[in-house]
Amino acid sequence: MSNITETYYPSTDGLVQPAKWSGISGVGNLINEYNDFMNRTIDHRTKDWFLVDNPLPLIIILTSYLIFCTKLGPHLMKNRKPLKLKNVLLMYNVIQVVVSGIIFHEGLMGGWLFEYNFKCQPVDYSDNPTARRMASAVWYYYMCKLIELSDTVFFVLRKKDNQVSFLHLYHHTIMPIASWIGVKWLPGGHGTLLGVINSFIHIIMYGYYLLAALGPQYQKYLWWKKYLTALQIIQFIIIIGHAAQLFVYECNYPKTMIALLGINTAFIMALFTIFYINSYIKKTK
Numbered sequence: 001m002s003n004i005t006e007t008y009y010p011s012t013d014g015l016v017q018p019a020k021w022s023g024i025s026g027v028g029n030l031i032n033e034y035n036d037f038m039n040r041t042i043d044h045r046t047k048d049w050f051l052v053d054n055p056l057p058l059i060i061i062l063t064s065y066l067i068f069c070t071k072l073g074p075h076l077m078k079n080r081k082p083l084k085l086k087n088v089l090l091m092y093n094v095i096q097v098v099v100s101g102i103i104f105h106e107g108l109m110g111g112w113l114f115e116y117n118f119k120c121q122p123v124d125y126s127d128n129p130t131a132r133r134m135a136s137a138v139w140y141y142y143m144c145k146l147i148e149l150s151d152t153v154f155f156v157l158r159k160k161d162n163q164v165s166f167l168h169l170y171h172h173t174i175m176p177i178a179s180w181i182g183v184k185w186l187p188g189g190h191g192t193l194l195g196v197i198n199s200f201i202h203i204i205m206y207g208y209y210l211l212a213a214l215g216p217q218y219q220k221y222l223w224w225k226k227y228l229t230a231l232q233i234i235q236f237i238i239i240i241g242h243a244a245q246l247f248v249y250e251c252n253y254p255k256t257m258i259a260l261l262g263i264n265t266a267f268i269m270a271l272f273t274i275f276y277i278n279s280y281i282k283k284t285k
Contacts, residue, residue, distance in 0.1 A: 041185060042184050042185060043123075043125055043135070043183075043184065043185060043186075043187055045125070045127070045132065045135055045187070046135055046138075046139060046183050046184065046187050047184070049139055049183065050139075050143075051142075051143075051146075051180075052139070052142075052180070052183050052184055055180065058176060058177070058180055061146065061149070061176075062149075062173055062176060062177070065149050065152070065153075065172075065173070066169065066173065068153065068156070069152045069153065069155075069156055069164055069169065070164070070169070073153070073156035073157070074156060074161065077156060077157065077159055082157070082158045082159040082160075083157045083158055085154060085157065085158060086213060086215070088154075089154065089209070089213040090210065090213050090214070092150065092154075093206045093207075093209045093210035093213055094210060096144075096147075096148075096202065096206035096209075097202075097203055097206045097207055097210065099140075099144055099147075100144070100199045100200075100202040100203045100206060101199075101203050102140070103137055103140050103141050103144060103195065103196075103199040104196060104199040104200050104203065106133060106134075106136065106137035106140065107134070107137050107141075107192060107195055107196035107199065108196065109130075109133060110130060110131075110133040110134030110135075110136075110137045110188070110192075111124075111130060111131075111134050111188065111192070112192070112193060112196050115130060116193075118193075118242065118245075119245055119249055119251075120190065120245070120246065120249050120250070120251035120252075120253065121189045121190045121251075121253070122189050122190070122251065122252040122253050123186050123187070123188040123189035123253065124188050124189070125188075131188055134187065134188040134192060135183075135187035135188055137192070137195070138179070138182050138183050138187040138188065138192060138195065139183050139187070141179055141182075141195040141198075141199065142176065142179035142180055142182070142183050144199075145172075145175045145176040145179045146176050148172060148175070149172055149176070151168075151172065152164060152168060152169065152172055155168075165275075166271070167268075167271040167272065167275055170268070170271070171268055171271075174264060174268075178261070178264065179195075181257075182195075185257070186253075186254070186257060189253055190242075190243070190246065190251065190253045190258065191243070191253075191257065191258065191261055193239065193242055194239050194261065194265070197235050197238060197239065198235065201231060201232060201235050204228060204231065205228060205232075208222065208224075208225065208228055226276070226279070226280040229272060229275065229276050229279070229280070230276065232272055233269060233272050233273060233276065236265050236266070236268060236269035236272065237269070239261075239262075239265050240262050240265050240266055240269070243258045243259075243261050243262040243265070244262060246258050247259075
């Protein structure tokens, strides 16, 4: 009895052909299928950009991040005093405000200010200068999400363990993944509104962190913290509503990707809403 099984795949001409494979040859066929899929669907403008082509470096970075922030870092800091990082935090927050401002500007000039349609905006894969500008903005946004992993590292080194919540870890882990997918397959179009709005929010958010890093004497200027959280929730509502339009109007943009974006955003919004209720509503009662 033959140990070769037959699996049927649709061929490129729409016919169904048998794909015979077993053992090592079967793995080889799967790898070839994967490589063929990747070559046909990725954006060839961005595929050779830094940390885009292969997901392995991103996996290593995020795995190391989670291990350090949940296990290794707290263990190393257990019998140590919190590090004083005032100057580091001041510089870091200034950089984040500036970088977020640049990405916000590039997202607007890359399409959302003059050219993009809020109802339906397909990805422009051409070498049009505006299209390439948006693709670059998406890559810079991806880099920014990786740099933001430092937020959690600073919490650990300062022994602010209460800040290293599931919400914080999930948000900081999923955003680089989503951004990598964006750069590799969809560096433009409908989904990029998320990055534009999020960058604007981060200008305000890191501005708040900058004031907080200046010292206790500036605490009186930080009364608006709860409004920052509310602004983040409003951001998610806008993104979900904008994404949902594609299930009403015909649009040449992958519905699977927009559905995943909407589901993930809804989940994060739920976590932020729970945090807001617990921190600002229940505590006042």
